[in-house]
Amino acid sequence: MARLARVTAQIEADITAVEQLTAELAQATVDSYGKADATLKSVRPEHYGFASNGVYYRKVQDGAPAVFVSGYVPIDADLKRVTWFTESINPALTKVTRANPAVVQSYYNERRSLNRIYPPFDTVAQYEPKMNIPKFNFYYLADAKHNPGRKVVWVNAPYVDPAGRGWMVSCIAPVYVKDRMEGVVGLDVTVQRLTERHIPPDGASLLVGPGGVIVSAGEKALRMLNMPLLAEHRYAESVKSDQYQSDDYNLLKARTASVRSAAEQILRKGSRRASFVVGDTQAVILAQPLPSLGWSAWSIAAEQP
Secondary structure, eight states: OHHHHHHHHHHHHHHHHHHHHHHHHHHHHHHHHHTHHHHHTTOOGGGEEEOTTSOEEEOOOSSSOEEEEOSSSOOOHHHHHHHHHGGGGHHHHHHHHHHOTTOOEEEEEETTTEEEEESOOOHHHHSOTTOOGGGSHHHHTTSTTTOTTOOOEEEEEEEEOTTSOOEEEEEEEEEEETTEEEEEEEEEEEHHHHHHHHSOTTSSEEEEOGGGBEEEEOHHHHHHHTOOOOOOOOOSSOOOSOOBOOGGGBGGGOSSHHHHHHHHHHHTTOOSEEEEEETTEEEEEEEEEETTTTEEEEEEEEOOO
8 A cells, every 4th residue: 555655646746747837838828818919929820721621820930839820710811820920939938848757748729729838749730621629528628607706727638649649647737818818738648658757567457537437557457457458549630529538447447346336435435345256356445535536546356255
């Protein structure tokens, strides 16, 4: 249990640091609206243009954040102006992404489906034209309906990243200017990065998310639980809507009855210890909550007969 406590403390430290960086990016984005006119004096509009599919994007590839305006909302002069003056948040996007090894990318999504993101990539090739960004969880979970307190919040159920990085969780915060929500900033943490940082590759450990879904796990843990190995998402096409892990990876719906029962004890009854049997092996689960994310960390060991 002591080792499990150390793992959860490390993850909670990552979570706290990412939340602080998200708040910092949100403030930098609010500030960008207040200094828009000054920023526009140094912007080079010729660095932007329309792709053949109607997307407005930043054409220059110089290491600065990429820009994608989907065209879901008509791209008028005002939207172009916002696209240009939000260049002032580029240093903040770069800083927050590099500041914590758990973070793989950061972004600002404006309410009219403008995306400014770091590190840069070919957004025109990756994203769907006319993508309605506010319909995705990494936007609407920060809106007034879902987040009336206007706080930093987590998208804590792993989802497929439209930017191409696979299974993701996100720390997001709304951007309000003169009491109107202009957009949402976010910092992304991939499940792969969490696994690399906190889960031994062949260990009997796992992270369990909302509703019993497995977020991350060592192969040994999955074999002991008689659960399928986790697979990286393969992008056969652009992501058009929220995509979550299937029920194949939900412990409350596991194919082994005793695993389902153990999961019920921990996830619904609050137990820190539960036993299960798979085949000829009896094992015990030790669990530790991760309250910031609504997750728990599990460690599994075979019980001696």
